[in-house]
Amino acid sequence: MRSRFTRNQDAVNVDLTPMIDMVFILLIFFLVTASFNKMNAIDIQRPDGSTNDSQDAVALVISIDPQNGVWLEGEPIDIRKLRSRVKSLSGGEHTSVMLNADRSVNTGRLIEVLDQVRLAGVNNVAVATAGQ
Template sequence: MARRSRTSIPEEDTELNMTPMLDVVFILLIFFIVTSVFVKTPGIDPFQPEASLDKQWKPSILIAVNAQNEIWIDKRPYSVEEIRPIVKSILDESPKAEAIIKADKDAEVGTVMSVQELMQDLGVNTRVGTE
C-alpha cells in the first residue's frame, strides 16, 4: 500500500465580508426612522393660565395660541382657516396622533375654541394645556 504523505497547505488570510452586516444595520436604521413619531412643536412658549389639577400627558401635536391670537404649529404662525390642511398632513403621517393646545392667558377664548372644534371635527383627541 502506498502511503500518502500529508503536506501542509499554507493558510491564507481570511477576511470577513462586512457587507451583509452593514446591509442589515442600514435596513434597521431605516425601519426605526420610518416608524418613529416626531413631535411637532409650536415654535413659541405662551404664558399659560393656572389650573387646580394638572395631569401629565404626552401628545404628538403641539398647537400654541399667543396673545395676538396667532396659531403656531411647527414653528410657523397660521390663522384658524389655514390650519385644517396642516393638521390633516400631520394626521396622514401619524393617524393616532393626540394634540394639546397651549394658549396664552391673554388669548381670546373664541380662537382657542375654534381650534379645539376643528381638531374634534378631524377626530383628534385634544386637550387644552394649563400650567
C-alpha cells in the first residue's frame, strides 16, 4: 500500500547569523568593560580639580598609590625602569598617558614620574582628578 503522505526529504536549515552577531556583540562588550577596569585596579583617592580634561584615547595609565609606589598598567614598577618601559609601550608622539595619583602623594614623587614620562618622549600627559 502506498501512503498518501509524502515526507519532505529536505534538511532543516538553521540560520546561525543572529547567534554569531550576538557573540560578537558580547565580545565587544567584555573588551570595552575590561579596559575600564584597569584604571580602577588600585585604590586611589584622586585630588579635586576645577577642570577636567576629557581624553578620548588613553594609551597608558600610570598610578601612584598612597605609599608613593608607582604602577604601570596595574603592575608595580621601579621608578628607574619607568622611562624605558613607557618608551617601549608608547606608540610614538601620539601616545597619551594618564597619571592617576592619590591625593596624599607628595608633589616631588608626582614630578619625578611626570619627568620620566616626558623623557620617554610622551608629551600628552594628564593628571586624573575626582571632578566636581
